[in-house]
Amino acid sequence: SQKIEQNSEALNIQEGKTATLTCNYTNYSPAYLQWYRQDPGRGPVFLLLIRENEKEKRKERLKVTFDTTLKQSLFHITASQPADSATYLCALPMGAIYNQGGKLIFGQGTELSVKP
Amino acid sequence: DAGVTQSPTHLIKTRGQQVTLRCSPKSGHDTVSWYQQALGQGPQFIFQYYEEEERQRGNFPDRFSGHQFPNYSSELNVNALLLGDSALYLCASSYRDRGEQYFGPGTRLTVT
Numbered sequence: 121s122q123k124i125e126q127n128s129e130a131l132n133i134q135e136g137k138t139a140t141l142t143c144n145y146t147n148y149s150p151a152y153l154q155w156y157r158q159d160p161g162r163g164p165v166f167l168l169l170i171r172e173n174e175k176e177k178r179k180e181r182l183k184v185t186f187d188t189t190l191k192q193s194l195f196h197i198t199a200s201q202p203a204d205s206a207t208y209l210c211a212l213p214m215g216a217i218y219n220q221g222g223k224l225i226f227g228q229g230t231e232l233s234v235k236p
Numbered sequence: 237d238a239g240v241t242q243s244p245t246h247l248i249k250t251r252g253q254q255v256t257l258r259c260s261p262k263s264g265h266d267t268v269s270w271y272q273q274a275l276g277q278g279p280q281f282i283f284q285y286y287e288e289e290e291r292q293r294g295n296f297p298d299r300f301s302g303h304q305f306p307n308y309s310s311e312l313n314v315n316a317l318l319l320g321d322s323a324l325y326l327c328a329s330s331y332r333d334r335g336e337q338y339f340g341p342g343t344r345l346t347v348t
Contacts (some may be wrong), residue, residue: 124278143277150272152335163240163326174297209278213335214292223269225338226278 122148126210133200134235141195141230143210150212153186154192158229159209167208168195202232207231222226237262240270240340245286248346256311257343261329267291268310269337270302271326279326285310286332314345322347 123178125144133139145152150195152171170193171187177184183196185210197204207229241260250326251253261268267286273278281294285304304310314321324325328337 154335156339161324161342161344163328163342166336166338169335211278212314214281223281223284224279225281226271228276228278 122146122212122214122225124210124212124225124227126208127222127230130231130233132235135201137200138156139197139204139232139234141208141210143154143193143195143227145212148191148212149188152213153184154211154224155182155184155193155195156209156211156226158209160207164209170173178234197232200232202234203236205232205234240327240338241326242327242343244343245341246344246346250346251317251319253317253347254313254315255317255345257314257325257327257345258309259311259327259329260309261327262338265329265331266308267330267336268288268304268308269328269330270310271297271328273324273342274324275323276345277324282312315348317347318344319347321345 123146154169155167158164166185170184172188173187181198185194209226209229211226240262242267243258269284270282273279282293288304299315301313324342324343325332327340329338
């Protein structure tokens, strides 16, 4: 069955450094991959979607890469700030066709802590 | 522009009871998905509603049922509550087959 794995250990970095989070998946060829941010006790917030034919996508200080050969996505936050501290989740759609949409499988999330 | 809203925010129930959770999607969205999130885990898909019908379902027992109304709002019903049903229940809305989903703040359900 499909499986998604993220760094299980929390990531602690110093303010101003680049945070890099990893998402690996198996037994699957998704049409796209998404990243969400979740603060304690709150719902996830959509950050970025990258499609299988896109190698890299950027949004302000965020950068996502998608390597369909390695079955891996990397999520980077440059010039990190304490306000970036949260849990980051990667998610894949259940279905190889983009226009099926809907059902997402989430990784367990990686907790990021940015120290001032 | 109102985002996704859920009610109630917190709920305490006893084993064996039944519960109904409510969700209003983001304006312009017509698809609602429900997720269960245990502490320290990612959200797990329960089911999705589109055009008032259940379109997809995850690996949850029949005790979990739902409904979507003509105004696109939705309810999640859980019967015969078990202690293991204690979790954060998240509603997410989207437009048709657009991939990104917008989540509500969740309902924290505690079963004692």
